[in-house]
Structures are given as C-alpha cells and as structure tokens.
Amino acid sequence: MTTPLKKLSPLCQLAAGATGRVCELRGDEDFCQRLREMGFGEAALVTKVSGSTTSLCQINGTRIALSHAAAMNIMIELLPIGPAHDRSRAPFPAPASPKLNATDRTR
Amino acid sequence: MSQLPSHITGSGKKRPAHADRTPVYALVGNPNCGKSTLFNALTGLKQKVGNYPGVTVEKKIGETYSQHGKPIKIIDLPGAYSLAARSPDEAVTRDVLLGRRSDTPQPDRILCIVDATNLERNLYLVHQILDLGRPVILVVNMMDLAESSGLQLRVDRLEQALGIPVIACEAVNGKGLVELKLAMSRSDLPLARHSWDIPVAVAPAVAELQASLTDNDGRSPLVARAEALLLLTDFDTVRVAGSTPLSARTTDILATWQKHWEGEGTDWAGTLVGSRYAAITKLCVDIVQQTGATGPTTSDKIDAIVVHPLWGWVVFGGVMTLFFLSIFTFAQGPMEWIGDQTASLANWLKATMPEGDLRSLLTDGIIGGVGTIITFLPQILILYFFIGLLENTGYMARAAFIMDRLMSRVGLNGKSFIPLLSSYACAIPGIMATRTIEDPKDRLVTILVAPLMSCSARLPVYLLMIAALLPGTTMPVLTKVGIMLLMYALGTAGAFGFAWLFKRTLLKGRPPMMIMELPPYRLPGIKDVALHMFERAGLFLRKAGTVILGISIVLWFLTTYPKHPDATAAATEQIAYSFAGRAGHAIEPVIKPLGFDWRIGIGLITSFAAREVFVSSMGVIFGAESANDDTTTLRVALQKATWPGGAPVFTTLVCFTLMVYYVFAMQCMSTVAVVKRETNGWKWPLFQIGYMTGTAWLVCFVIYQTGRALGY
Numbered sequence: 001m002t003t004p005l006k007k008l009s010p011l012c013q014l015a016a017g018a019t020g021r022v023c024e025l026r027g028d029e030d031f032c033q034r035l036r037e038m039g040f041g042e043a044a045l046v047t048k049v050s051g052s053t054t055s056l057c058q059i060n061g062t063r064i065a066l067s068h069a070a071a072m073n074i075m076i077e078l079l080p081i082g083p084a085h086d087r088s089r090a091p092f093p094a095p096a097s098p099k100l101n102a103t104d105r106t107r
Numbered sequence: 108m109s110q111l112p113s114h115i116t117g118s119g120k121k122r123p124a125h126a127d128r129t130p131v132y133a134l135v136g137n138p139n140c141g142k143s144t145l146f147n148a149l150t151g152l153k154q155k156v157g158n159y160p161g162v163t164v165e166k167k168i169g170e171t172y173s174q175h176g177k178p179i180k181i182i183d184l185p186g187a188y189s190l191a192a193r194s195p196d197e198a199v200t201r202d203v204l205l206g207r208r209s210d211t212p213q214p215d216r217i218l219c220i221v222d223a224t225n226l227e228r229n230l231y232l233v234h235q236i237l238d239l240g241r242p243v244i245l246v247v248n249m250m251d252l253a254e255s256s257g258l259q260l261r262v263d264r265l266e267q268a269l270g271i272p273v274i275a276c277e278a279v280n281g282k283g284l285v286e287l288k289l290a291m292s293r294s295d296l297p298l299a300r301h302s303w304d305i306p307v308a309v310a311p312a313v314a315e316l317q318a319s320l321t322d323n324d325g326r327s328p329l330v331a332r333a334e335a336l337l338l339l340t341d342f343d344t345v346r347v348a349g350s351t352p353l354s355a356r357t358t359d360i361l362a363t364w365q366k367h368w369e370g371e372g373t374d375w376a377g378t379l380v381g382s383r384y385a386a387i388t389k390l391c392v393d394i395v396q397q398t399g400a401t402g403p404t405t406s407d408k409i410d411a412i413v414v415h416p417l418w419g420w421v422v423f424g425g426v427m428t429l430f431f432l433s434i435f436t437f438a439q440g441p442m443e444w445i446g447d448q449t450a451s452l453a454n455w456l457k458a459t460m461p462e463g464d465l466r467s468l469l470t471d472g473i474i475g476g477v478g479t480i481i482t483f484l485p486q487i488l489i490l491y492f493f494i495g496l497l498e499n500t501g502y503m504a505r506a507a508f509i510m511d512r513l514m515s516r517v518g519l520n521g522k523s524f525i526p527l528l529s530s531y532a533c534a535i536p537g538i539m540a541t542r543t544i545e546d547p548k549d550r551l552v553t554i555l556v557a558p559l560m561s562c563s564a565r566l567p568v569y570l571l572m573i574a575a576l577l578p579g580t581t582m583p584v585l586t587k588v589g590i591m592l593l594m595y596a597l598g599t600a601g602a603f604g605f606a607w608l609f610k611r612t613l614l615k616g617r618p619p620m621m622i623m624e625l626p627p628y629r630l631p632g633i634k635d636v637a638l639h640m641f642e643r644a645g646l647f648l649r650k651a652g653t654v655i656l657g658i659s660i661v662l663w664f665l666t667t668y669p670k671h672p673d674a675t676a677a678a679t680e681q682i683a684y685s686f687a688g689r690a691g692h693a694i695e696p697v698i699k700p701l702g703f704d705w706r707i708g709i710g711l712i713t714s715f716a717a718r719e720v721f722v723s724s725m726g727v728i729f730g731a732e733s734a735n736d737d738t739t740t741l742r743v744a745l746q747k748a749t750w751p752g753g754a755p756v757f758t759t760l761v762c763f764t765l766m767v768y769y770v771f772a773m774q775c776m777s778t779v780a781v782v783k784r785e786t787n788g789w790k791w792p793l794f795q796i797g798y799m800t801g802t803a804w805l806v807c808f809v810i811y812q813t814g815r816a817l818g819y
Contacts, residue, residue: 029376030193031620033340036380037189038622039228049410054511054521056414056625061256062225063410063625065508067520069618 009078012055012071014048020076021045027073035074038064046076129170131180132291133214135200135236137229138186139501139626140222141248145278146183147638149287154642165539166211173292182214185542188228190235191340194545202350204239205334206326209351216296220246223253223260223275224627226395230387234303237269238336240329242296245273246287251280252627256404259396268390270300279632303386306378309339312364316357323354339364340376406501406627413505423509426502434489434532434563441485449478468663475723476659476716477652483533483719484644486563490532491643494525495636501628511621517603518610520544520619523553527602530560531595534778536643538785548616552609554785555795558778559602561595561770564718568769569594571722574742576762590766598770601802658716658776662687666713666727682728687712701768701807702761702815704750711774718774760814764807771803 014020022044025032035041039060049056049063055071057064066074136142146154150169167183184203185196192198199208206213217236221229226247237243247262266273272290276283290296305313316335320326326334338353338361353361368375403411412418453470460466497503503525511521522544530537537557544550561569573587610616664686671684682688683705691708698708706728714721722741729744748756773779773796782792 067621
C-alpha cells in the first residue's frame with residue numbers, strides 16, 4: 001500500500017528521460033510474477049526512454065517495451081536522479097531495503 | 108518394483124548405461140541471449156527441425172562430437188525467462204526439463220546460456236534449473252558486449268561459487284567453443300553447490316508437494332523439489348498438448364495450499380521470486396563489477412532514431428517498402444525459372460510417356476499441383492532471409508514496439524505484428540510465428556485473422572483478374588498497381604477489423620499485457636540467417652511434398668473421374684462431367700448471386716487446395732488446348748466465355764468481385780491443417796472457414812448486386 005509520503009504514478013505517465021523506483025505492481029498475479037522475474041519487481045530502478053502509449057524503459061541495462069495496459073499497472077515513485085543505466089550496476093550493492101521482502105535487486 | 112529407494116535408482120524411464128548411448132544435452136536460456144547462435148556454432152548443419160507433437164513449437168535437435176569423437180545430442184529448447192511458463196514456447200521448455208513429455212527424453216545434462224551484459228536476470232532461470240539437480244554447464248555469452256559496456260565479470264569466481272563448469276564465451280566469434288566442447292566431453296560433471304533458503308512461509312507446502320510428486324507423479328526427489336517450487340509460482344499453468352498432466356493428489360494439495368495462503372493474504376509467489384533474486388544478488392556481489400563509466404551505448408544511440416515517435420515511423424516505412432519490394436521483385440526471376448522448369452518437366456513427360464491416366468496424374472496432378480507451390484519457394488526464401496535479418500539485428504522487436512500502438516487499437520499487441528507480417532508471404536509461417544504470444548486469446552485472434560493478409564498465393568489470381576479486367580495495352584500501369592494495392596489494403600483492413608470484432612465479442616479478454624525485451628543491435632550473423640532461411644525452406648518443401656502432394660492427387664482424381672462416356676470429348680466436357688464439374692454445377696445456385704458460373708465454381712473448389720490453383724484450373728477449363736499459366740492466352744479465352752444466353756461471364760464487375768472473393772475467402776487447405784494442429788481441434792479451423800468464406804460471400808454479394816443495380 002502507498003504511504004502518504006510517496007507520490008506514485010503509473011509508469012506510462014513518467015516523462016521520457018525520468019527515472020523512478022518501482023513501488024507497487026498491480027494487475028494479475030501471473031503478470032506481476034513475470035515482471036518480478038524479469039527484474040521489474042518492487043524497488044527496481046527504471047528509466048523511461050520514450051513512449052506514452054507503449055512505453056520503452058531501461059532497467060538493469062536492458063530495454064523493455066511495455067504495452068499501455070502493462071505500464072498502467074506499474075506504480076512508480078519519481079526519483080530526482082539520472083538515468084538508471086548509470087546506477088543500476090554500481091560496483092557493490094546497497095543494503096537491502098527492509099520494508100520489502102528481499103526483492104531489492106537493483107543494488 | 109525396485110527394492111532400492113528412488114533417490115538411488117532415479118526416476119522415470121530406465122535408460123541404458125551412459126557409455127552405450129549418446130548423451131543428450133538441453134540448451135536453455137533467456138530469449139536474445141545468443142542461444143541459437145551457440146546452437147548453430149556447435150552443431151553446424153547437423154540439425155533436425157521438427158515439431159513437438161500437438162503444439163506448433165519447434166523442436167530443434169542437433170548433433171556434435173565430443174573431444175573424443177563421440178556423438179553428443181543437443182536439444183535447443185525455446186527461449187524462456189522462467190520455468191513458470193507464460194507461453195506455449197516456455198511451457199515446452201519447462202516440460203522437457205521436468206521430464207513431463209513422453210515424446211522427448213529428459214535431458215542428461217543441461218547447457219545454460221546467459222547474457223553477460225545482464226547476468227542477474229539471466230541467472231534467475233539458471234537458479235531454477237540448478238534446483239533440478241542435474242549436471243549443468245553454464246555458458247556466459249556476449250563477454251565482448253559486457254566488456255565494451257564497462258562490465259567486468261569474474262567467471263572463475265562464479266565457477267567457484269556454483270561448483271559447476273562456467274565458460275566465458277562469444278558465440279558470434281566462436282570464442283570459448285573449444286573450452287565448452289571440453290567441458291561437454293567430461294564424463295563426470297559435478298553437481299552444483301547450489302543452496303538457497305526456501306522462505307519459511309512456503310517450506311511446508313514445498314515438502315508436501317515434493318512428497319506427492321515423488322509418490323504420485325513418479326518424479327525423482329530433486330526434480331520433485333524443483334517442480335514443487337515451480338508449482339507455487341506457476342499460476343494458471345500453461346498446458347500444452349503432449350505433456351503428462353499432474354496427478355489428482357498433487358493438484359488437490361496445491362489447491363488447498365493456495366486457498367490457505369489466499370485466506371492469509373501471503374504473497375507466496377512474490378516471496379519466492381524475491382528470495383531467489385536475493386540469493387542471486389548475493390552471488391553476484393564478487394562477480395560483476397562496473398569498471399568504466401557508462402553512458403548511452405551504440406544501441407541506445409540507434410534507438411534514439413529507430414524508436415523515435417516520428418523518425419521511427421520513417422525507418423519502419425522504409426524497411427517495410429524494402430521488404431515488399433524484395434519479395435515481389437527479386438523473386439520474379441527465380442519464380443519464372445522454376446515455373447519454366449516444371450513446365451518443361453511436364454512437357455518432357457508428355458512427350459515420353461504414352462497417353463493415359465498415369466501420365467495425366469503425373470503431369471496435371473502432381474507436377475501441376477506441387478509445381479505451382481514450389482514456384483513460391485523464392486518468395487519464401489526471401490521472406491525468411493528478411494525476417495531472419497530483422498530478428499538477428501534486433502530490429503524486429505523495434506518494429507513490434509512501433510506497431511504496438513496501432514495494434515493496441517484493435518486489442519492486439521506488438522507481438523502479433525511479426526505473424527501478420529509473415530502472412531503477407533504465406534499464412535503458414537505466420538501462424539507458426541504466433542507461438543511467442545503469451546495470452547492464449549490474443550494468440551487465437553492472431554491465428555484467426557492472419558490468413559486475411561494477402562498472401563503471395565493470391566497474387567496469381569489478382570494478376571489474372573487484373574489482366575482479364577483491363578487489357579494490358581489500354582490501361583496505365585498505375586491503375587493496375589492501384590487495384591493490386593486496394594486488394595492488399597482490403598485484406599489488411601479486414602484482418603484488423605475482425606481482430607477488433609473478435610476481441611470485443613468472441614474472445615473478450617483483458618487489454619494486452621505485453622512485456623517485450625528489445626535486444627541490443629548486432630551485426631547480423633549471415634551464417635545464422637542463412638541457416639534459418641534454409642531450415643524454413645526445407646520445412647516448406649516438406650509440406651509441399653506431403654500435404655500438398657496428397658491434396659493435388661485427390662483434386663486430380665476429382666477432375667478426371669468419372670470419365671466422360673465419349674473418349675474423344677474435349678477437356679472442357681470431361682471436366683464438366685467429372686466430380687469437380689458436378690460439384691461446380693451443384694454450387695452454382697449459391698455463387699450465381701455473386702456473378703459466378705459453374706466453371707468459376709470448379710475453380711473455387713479446386714483452389715481450396717491453394718489459391719493459385721484457380722489460375723491453372725481456369726486454364727484447364729477455358730483454354731484446354733493451351734493450358735498453361737500464360738495469362739495473355741488465358742485472358743483472351745476468359746473474355747470469350749459466355750453464359751448460356753450469350754452474355755459474357757468475365758465482366759469488369761465479375762473480375763473485381765472475384766478478386767474481392769479471394770481477399771476474404773479461406774481458400775487454403777494447408778492453412779486449415781496448420782490451424783487445426785495449432786488449436787488442437789476442428790472447432791477453430793471450421794469457424795475460420797465459416798467466417799472468412801461467409802464474409803467473402805456477403806461482401807461479394809453486396810458488391811455485385813450494387814454494381815448490377817448501378818448498371819455495370
């Protein structure tokens with residue numbers, strides 16, 4: 001559930017070039033599961049490359065296209081930092097976020 | 108029953124001692140990690156492509172030799188992100204690895220290939236596979252790409268941590284293949300030092316499912332554990348034909364646990380994925396290091412143009428123009444050559460063999476039927492070369508991305524684009540390409556509408572009708588091209604229209620949830636593209652040699668028998684007297700409102716084998732003595748054809764109506780056969796015939812009757 005401090009918006013509304021943190025996955029279980037399996041789980045850093053209907057994102061160094069309906073179900077917290085590919089492979093991982101059940105794999 | 112416990116004897120089918128038989132390796136990996144390139148590099152031309160019975164998922168088996176010259180079999184499994192399958196493709200990978208398929212033996216060893224540039228995500232699948240407790244060799248591919256993007260990978264440390272052979276590799280340049288072969292030649296492969304803590308919340312469920320899988324489904328304990336873990340995250344398990352279903356007991360246990368968790372509100376699936384990733388992250392700490400600074404890669408720079416909202420469409424338009432130009436222009440010469448060769452073969456047979464039924468069967472039936480299909484081989488080769496090139500360079504995923512917006516208007520997603528594009532050449536490869544679409548409803552809709560895209564078999568019909576409609580000399584070329592394009596546009600609009608309709612009525616589903624990876628751009632590997640092209644061509648020829656041969660023989664029989672009582676009767680009379688002729692007469696009342704007579708009716712019936720057969724049928728019926736594909740002679744013969752009252756049959760209106768009929772009608776036996784196999788039953792192919800031919804009739808009825816009313 002969202003906390004009052006965070007302002008969440010769906011991934012499709014993220015501006016091109018902006019980076020956000022995945023906070024919540026909505027929609028069917030199997031869809032959420034696949035997103036998590038592809039590294040798109042909670043706490044992942046994602047940079048929007050382009051697109052408003054179909055979104056193109058950069059996550060962990062890979063480019064992933066998501067249809068509008070899919071991007072609507074990914075709730076993002078906007079981060080005031082640069083593109084994810086600069087940060088996603090920092091040499092050593094940051095400590096895992098305690099509030100998430102060990103799904104922090106963005107380091 | 109064996110007296111020994113099952114963890115000693117192993118499970119499943121007993122197989123002869125290792126030394127006596129060829130070891131079987133399964134090649135597994137994420138999509139776009141260079142799996143096919145590695146497979147091609149290992150096996151070269153020693154590949155066999157087939158299908159898993161019951162599903163249109165390709166089964167690729169190749170052979171290579173160990174360092175000691177012993178043969179090794181490799182099964183190239185479809186690319187998968189996870190063993191929790193979401194598409195039929197992934198389901199096959201899962202089922203082969205778990206030993207659920209009776210048609211494929213459970214592989215002895217597993218060759219996992221991962222993309223070095225995205226190690227963590229790729230290791231997710233490896234992590235699931237290590238659970239299986241089989242000997243695994245890990246191939247870290249694309250080391251060159253990783254290096255150029257400033258990543259340093261300590262492969263030796265990964266080997267130490269996992270306890271299995273890990274080989275750094277650049278499959279494209281052949282680097283690391285020797286080391287890989289050496290590892291594959293080892294008679295003893297260590298099992299992975301693979302341990303991770305199953306989350307407490309799911310542990311009792313895993314134990315119970317594991318016990319049931321061992322007792323009731325005959326799995327070995329390790330496979331049972333891996334499968335138990337998988338079942339917890341494999342929701343509405345994608346089931347494919349040919350796989351053994353789970354026992355009722357296991358299904359019950361699973362349902363009970365799921366209900367229990369739902370009541371508690373535990374997100375067991377998320378927990379499992381999370382703990383796997385936690386283990387992977389821990390593993391990767393010492394292994395992956397970012398050394399150089401990263402900025403946008405070359406791929407990113409290309410993407411800035413190729414997926415740009417405006418330039419992207421310009422590039423897409425250019426690529427598509429090139430695609431159609433090459434299919435329709437470069438293929439022209441070879442197609443004519445093949446046509447000439449089959450014609451001269453038929454003529455030679457006619458000259459050397461005595462006249463009779465056997466000669467007629469060989470020349471008119473077999474060479475006439477199979478020959479016309481083989482004529483399309485050059486187009487098919489070019490199509491596959493092009494598709495292979497687009498896939499190999501990474502552009503295909505971008506094209507799907509660009510088209511997604513358009514496709515989403517009718518309820519489909521970008522992944523349906525590739526099947527529809529292929530269908531412009533032939534619906535069969537198009538339908539086979541739908542296997543990567545995850546949502547079964549989206550997949551079915553794509554299969555249903557794919558044959559509406561004007562395939563190359565319709566071309567001869569269009570060409571003949573345009574020739575008959577507009578005598579070559581008097582009409583500007585542009586008008587002809589315009590009519591041709593109109594037919595293509597009509598088919599495409601029909602496909603999109605029906606997709607829209609089906610997604611709103613019959614196959615109502617959620618909006619498409621497409622997740623598609625865009626691989627980095629690469630220079631195409633000509634060897635891979637060529638292999639892909641010849642493989643496809645081989646499949647096509649095999650089809651021509653079996654299904655189409657059979658249909659050709661049946662059709663020949665129907666047009667030849669019963670024999671006209673007067674042996675000297677002209678070919679036209681003979682056809683009228685035959686079963687096909689009678690059928691033509693029988694359907695005349697149905698097609699008369701469209702302006703078609705019984706002779707066109709015969710063409711409609713015979714061209715059910717393949718649309719272009721219409722042209723040769725017309726040749727036989729209207730110009731028996733000059734029965735060839737030369738449209739000029741045939742055109743004159745068609746223009747002379749009249750109704751009993753003396754009115755011409757092939758008026759401008761009828762020619763146009765006939766073209767429209769071929770745009771919509773399901774006139775292709777091979778497509779029906781493929782759809783039947785694809786959808787596992789007769790329901791959908793019959794529906795497809797019904798809706799397509801029904802639409803064709805209705806549209807033609809409206810066109811013809813309106814045209815008549817307007818005085819054409």
